[in-house]
């Protein structure tokens with residue numbers, strides 16, 4: 217099999233956006249407790265923040281972190297998690313006990329240590345405009361008012377200046393505490409954004425889009441929500457999770473075809489609403505939940521019997537094929553950098569996360585850590601239109617899918633980074649990279665591949681580096697040809 221990738225430095229999509237490499241920390245399972253935060257852990261600092269996890273977060277190259285949910289936010293009272301006395305409450309979303317030991321100040325301090333931008337979500341499930349404005353006053357107001365002085369009295373006189381705000385979470389879903397019709401939600405979101413901007417005009421707002429492309433109202437929900445919020449918000453959210461179902465590895469490997477469909481459908485819907493409103497403004501996409509998630513295993517498991525504190529929930533262990541799918545999803549997000557202005561892999565630690573920890577023990581990289589870390593480190597400058605010529609294969613779910621998919625970026629200093637997946641289950645594919653349009657000869661420099669004879673191989677506490685990128689064996693020195701092994705993620709640098 218043979219595929220081609222053709223690059224031209226004049227054919228550009230958009231600048232690489234740092235916000236593409238966002239992640240997500242929800243009060244769910246062990247993402248916070250024994251994930252990023254574990255007082256008493258041998259690596260914890262005086263604030264209880266695990267330094268081993270922080271080191272991996274920095275290595276992962278996360279730029280932005282969404283918080284505190286997720287389903288959790290739709291029942292959250294942020295006041296429970298600030299100050300000296302914390303309130304214990306049942307979390308209806310995940311049927312657990314929330315101690316609120318970790319809250320807004322701890323999260324924003326953690327963001328500072330991790331070097332990431334916070335993306336805060338407000339509760340528009342059980343709460344509304346007033347509580348959202350109160351939270352903004354707490355995080356962003358300089359001082360001299362009730363909530364800004366309260367923040368100062370908690371030892372944080374300097375405002376956190378949070379810029380990016382999600383107006384609720386998945387309010388189209390019946391599983392959401394306080395779920396709403398599109399019209400109800402749209403009006404509430406518009407009023408909330410308007411009021412929050414009265415306090416701080418420099419904010420960016422994300423309206424809630426559909427929870428997934430399979431939702432009955434996908435498309436209609438976005439249209440109605442944007443009809444209410446168009447001039448108040450900047451972005452509309454998209455969420456998508458993928459898993460291998462009934463042994464159909466071929467369809468699973470082609471999951472980014474669905475992500476492509478979501479991005480195209482949501483932007484087309486937004487543009488349609490803009491046209492109807494005679495607005496020149498363009499709404500971007502915040503793909504603020506995406507990942508591989510073995511959701512059906514979670515849905516088929518018995519619900520938690522007891523109300524526990526930070527139990528093991530959604531702790532998927534990822535394999536090689538999962539990492540290749542995550543790589544292909546990153547390819548799609550980068551390819552659509554003209555409209556996808558922010559994205560967050562869900563989630564960061566333990567809960568469907570690239571980082572895994574043991575309470576009191578070590579932290580390690582899951583297989584899906586690697587494509588994210590490599591793309592975040594090497595995608596620089598501008599995204600190029602990447603013309604892929606590839607044989608196709610038949611998938612039960614998506615019809616014909618290209619065996620090879622790829623995207624390239626061109627840094628300001630002229631280096632090309634090419635990110636490629638080969639989805640063939642059995643066969644290597646020879647890839648030829650066309651670079652004739654460049655005014656100089658490009659040659660392949662560093663190249664790595666993530667692949668394994670066992671596509672279901674995982675990383676564990678005892679073998680944390682079983683699956684990792686290795687020097688690419690398929691590069692022919694002096695040529696622009698690379699042999700991509702089956703089920704693989706390759707990163708090829710050219711200069």
Ligand code: AHR
Pocket residue numbers: 242285286287288385386427505562563
């Ligand atoms: O990321 C796990 C859950 O998936 C989130 O809480 C929710 O928003 C989505 O349904």
